[in-house]
Amino acid sequence: MIRAQVTDRDALAARSPTELAMYLRANGWVTRDRAGSSVHWVKPVGDEEFEVHQPQESTLRDYPLRVRDLLAVLAAAEERSELEILGDITSVSMDVHAVRAFPSDSSPGMIGLDDGVQAYESLRNLVLAAAYVAATDQPRAVQPARKPADVLGFLREVRIGVPAEGSFIFSVHTPVPPRLSSPQASFFDEDMADALEPAEPFERRVSLALFDAVRAAYSAANDALASVHGLDAFTEAVPLGVSANLCEALVGLGGAAGHPFDFTSRLAPSRPLRARVFPPIRFRRDHLPVLASAAQELRELVADEGVLLVGNVVRLHREGTGAGEISIAGTIEGDDRLRRVWMRLDEEDYSRATDAHQQMRLVSVRGDLVRRGTRHYLTNPSGFHFVRDPGN
Incomplete structure (x- = not known):
């Protein structure tokens, strides 16, 4: 060696x-x-x-x-x-979460550019999903696109580790306050390591929520492969932090080719937690389609409530007068992905949408986002308005 x-x-x-x-x-x-x-x-x-x-x-x-x-x-x-x-x-004062990817078409220590970009973005979304659970203590099958301010603030403190070989390892590092026996304690004190604080800080709670949710998703995927009621395993795991967001992030870690990967967590030695063990979790290729299906079905069953959609009206349809159906190409607040969303508006809002389409004006509307097949729908739309041009 x-x-x-x-x-x-x-x-x-x-x-x-x-x-x-x-x-x-x-x-x-x-x-x-x-x-x-x-x-x-x-x-x-x-x-x-x-x-x-x-x-x-x-x-x-x-x-x-x-x-x-x-x-x-x-x-x-x-x-x-x-x-x-x-x-x-x-990293002695950091919780480290690492993914070891096994891309079959790359040399050790390397990964395709597109897969690498997707992997880092997916790792970010994985941490984001866990941080939401830790911050709200309200696990949801579909997390809202708009995250609380403390979750976004936490993400700014997370760091990316240096990639390594074997086959390709990338990681995120979360600074965690050290465990001290008293405010005056020094790292050189003999009894420092045995002192316990009454509660774990938010950063550590995110780490625990992340590992627990990933392990629960892995178990649900195994159960789904062996059961005709596969989605039940995922809905039952929602209280453990499993969500459509988390499942999508795990699928993204496999890249476009769906390569297998290991997920590991190592808690900061400066803040030991003796009662827990964190064995590696290995996702196989056959896990990834199950996770993708679970994410889609969860989004179809559970609405993302109160989202704000901003975009352009790209299609109008109604029979005669009264209410009608439109589609908007735009983005959801808190999510930069461009998507096309369908909705049904009453006569007044439909007329406003027609004007926006003719004048090529941006509009905003709030409602509950659901997915049906390959389409996104906004139910219970309200507050349909023109978006003010910042140049005027």
Whole structure:
């Protein structure tokens, strides 16, 4: 096995004393003493005892060299690459959710451009679906396109990890507050790791909701393959966070070719949760069509309530006078995808839609979005208006 060494001074200097201490504490090292500008840590491994001196101040002139020495000892103790350990130190205070894709038409460490773009967008939507459940505590079979402000704020804190080989691994990293015994506690305190807080922060609740929902979707897909009432498995899993949005995101992770993939979650070592285990979840090719069908059927059965549609009237139809049917090509608030939506309007709104079509004016209308076959319909339409031209 090739174990890469890290010699880049900038990369070594970028790891803070706090990150080093959290990593050592989380991996079973204990402090023996403090001497000057460093902390002496020890750890027994088999018949040997390893020791490292961890610098406490990043302003030291030889700080990168001290980190380099610490990495060398960790690599020997753990029998791992220094580069791999450095990555774990970087994410020691982050929950990491990773997808290992197996595209059959690409070399290890590579993926098609279109599949890669779709995969990252789908991973974002997967996190978004879990964040909605954690924020509202109201699992829904079809989540609204418009998400709460705290969900969108959370997404801005999530980071993308560096892609890796095997076959193609991409990940998102969520910063999580460390678990402390008291506001005055230090990462060097012996009893820090055993202290428990009464409630998990929102960031951690999202991670737990994400893993639970993905595992529930996987189980529902397996049940659906073995049952003539396949959709029941998904509707019964809605309280666990399964939704049409989540199923669509999982399908997207498989790319256009529907390749298999693994999903894994690793909680931040700085905030351990001893009561939970997170085994890898592998989605096969035959899972993906089931998830796609479940998403479509859930959208057909459950309306996305109170959505705002903005677009252009592209078709009008009615028999004689009175109410009529129109279609609008536009976007739903909170979703940039262009779609064509059908609806039935009363006589007054139909007349307004006719004027908008003739004058090529944007319109907005609110209602409940449902899917029937390949078409989207807006039921209970209200508030049909022209959209004011911002230039006027």
